[in-house]
Amino acid sequence: MQVIFAGTPMFAAQALEAILAAGHQVPLVMTQPDRPAGRGLHMQPSAVKSVALARGIPVYQPQRLKDPATHQPLALAADVMVVAAYGLILPPAVLQLPRYGCLNIHASLLPRWRGAAPIHRAIEAGDTQTGITIMQMDAGLDTGPMLLAAAMEINANDTTGSLHDRLAALGAQLIVTALEKLGRPAGLTAQAQPEAGATYAAKIDKEEARLDWSQPAAVLERKVRAFNPFPGATVMLAGKPIKLWQARVECEIEPGHVGCRAEPGKVLAADASGIVVACGQGSLRLLELQSPGSRRLPCGDFLRGMVVADLMC
Numbered sequence: 026m027q028v029i030f031a032g033t034p035m036f037a038a039q040a041l042e043a044i045l046a047a048g049h050q051v052p053l054v055m056t057q058p059d060r061p062a063g064r065g066l067h068m069q070p071s072a073v074k075s076v077a078l079a080r081g082i083p084v085y086q087p088q089r090l091k092d093p094a095t096h097q098p099l100a101l102a103a104d105v106m107v108v109a110a111y112g113l114i115l116p117p118a119v120l121q122l123p124r125y126g127c128l129n130i131h132a133s134l135l136p137r138w139r140g141a142a143p144i145h146r147a148i149e150a151g152d153t154q155t156g157i158t159i160m161q162m163d164a165g166l167d168t169g170p171m172l173l174a175a176a177m178e179i180n181a182n183d184t185t186g187s188l189h190d191r192l193a194a195l196g197a198q199l200i201v202t203a204l205e206k207l208g209r210p211a212g213l214t215a216q217a218q219p220e221a222g223a224t225y226a227a228k229i230d231k232e233e234a235r236l237d238w239s240q241p242a243a244v245l246e247r248k249v250r251a252f253n254p255f256p257g258a259t260v261m262l263a264g265k266p267i268k269l270w271q272a273r274v275e276c277e278i279e280p281g282h283v284g285c286r287a288e289p290g291k292v293l294a295a296d297a298s299g300i301v302v303a304c305g306q307g308s309l310r311l312l313e314l315q316s317p318g319s320r321r322l323p324c325g326d327f328l329r330g331m332v333v334a335d336l337m338c
Contacts, residue, residue, distance in 0.1 A: 026204055029106040030073070030125060031055040037109035038072035038191045040130055041143030043197035044107065049204060051082050051099055057112045058086045088146045090116055105207065107200055108162060117164050118125060125207055127162040130196040134158060134174055134191075136223035139167035144185050144192065146226040149251035151243075153179055157189070158198045161215055166225075170215035173203050184253040231256045238290035242274045242307035260311075261290070261335050262300070270321050271313035277302050295333045 026049045030041050033056050045051060054077035062069040070078070077084045087095045096119055099106075101121045108115065109130040120127050133143035134156040140146075147155045156176040163169040175195055179188060206213050235254045238244050245258075249272045252258045258269045287293060287303035294301040299310035315321045328336075 026050070026104040027052060027102060027309045028204070029053050029101065029103045030053065030077075030109075031111040031127075032073045032109040033071045033112050035072040035108050036132070036160070036196065037111070037225055038076045038129075038188060039193045040107065040109045040200050043201050044204065045080060047178065047201045047204065050078075050224055051080075052103065053085055053098065053291055054082050055085045055099070058088060064256075074277045083237050087113070089113065090119060092209060093239045096122070105137055105204070107204075109196065109200075113160065114166075120162055120164070123328040128172065128200070128203060128207075129160045129167070129169070130156045130200050131160055131167055131270060132192045132196065133226070135160060135167060135171055136169040136218040136220065138226040140226035141228040143311050144201075145177060145229050145251045145320075145330055146187050146224075148185060148188065149247050150184060151247055153178055155192070155250040157192060157199050168218060172213040172215055173199055173206075175199055180252070186252045187256045203256070216249070230254060234259050236260045236269070238302065239305040241277075242304040242309040245304060245309055246272050246274050257315075260293070260302075262302075262311075262314075266317065268315035268321070270314070270315065271297070272296055273312060274307060275299075276307040292336050295324075295328060295336050297328070299324045300328075300336070 026159055028044055028049045028051050030044065030051050032038070032041060051220040056071045056073040059068040059070050061067065074084050075323045083287055084175055085098045090096065099119060099122055103124040106127040107130070108127055115127060121274055131143065133147060139144050156174060158171050159173040160167065160171055161169045177191060177195060203213060209277060234252050236248060236258050249258045251267050253270055259266050260269050289303055289305050291303045292300060293303055293308060299312050301308050301310050314324060314327045
């Protein structure tokens with residue numbers, strides 16, 4: 026098939042690689058403009074652009090697609106456009122350009138977690154299952170008919186990073202299957218999304234990363250995993266903002282555990298096995314931390330050179 030590909034991060038780059046490996050032709054790749062990154066804030070190409078350049082595929086990087094003139098490079102004799110974490114909304118005129126329209130690789134089991142951050146929100150909410158949905162795109166936000174779906178379990182220790190990598194592999198596999206079926210006489214069967222159970226996965230705001238000790242320990246533990254690797258959960262500890270990368274619920278219920286009724290934010294214990302902090306309900310053991318300007322450290326290394334008694338004041 027002739028496939029226009031639109032995507033930006035590594036999640037999308039893995040799908041592009043799989044489409045090319047399956048023998049499909051990609052005459053054009055569309056991706057976000059280069060962004061400054063790294064310590065020197067040098068302009069860096071997206072992961073998708075890097076794959077395209079390595080394969081000699083033309084790259085199109087519009088700032089926006091509202092102006093009809095920006096649609097002209099997309100007016101190719103393409104069978105389909107595949108979209109994965111692209112970052113710009115495609116107007117109806119673009120959705121109608123390819124023969125089979127536009128297929129989206131979405132990292133959730135729709136209609137749950139429509140929107141920009143489905144992986145983060147699934148972990149934050151305590152979901153035990155997610156997956157990939159291949160969807161026929163329409164003018165709505167992830168509201169189009171579902172063509173294929175595959176489920177995946179969310180493990181108790183999954184972070185957004187670990188779950189992202191497994192979903193990226195599943196998405197790459199599923200879009201290749203979808204393209205194979207699309208080219209056959211039977212095609213793909215479209216199923217309308219039910220409105221029941223629809224939820225919205227809002228984009229992650231850095232302000233959300235500041236954890237509030239008054240919340241239950243179980244909620245905070247999920248947030249730590251959901252915000253790993255981006256934007257990284259931040260807690261106030263002994264008056265300093267500390268990045269928290271790994272934590273474990275120490276106590277979930279009030280009765281029968283010292284500290285379960287302590288003031289939220291109070292450090293109850295601190296040693297190489299972790300820093301135990303009282304929460305609104307239960308307590309949380311902090312296992313991997315990062316001071317400003319430092320690197321991520323297991324708790325034992327983090328505590329070296331600190332006076333534990335000062336931490337517990």
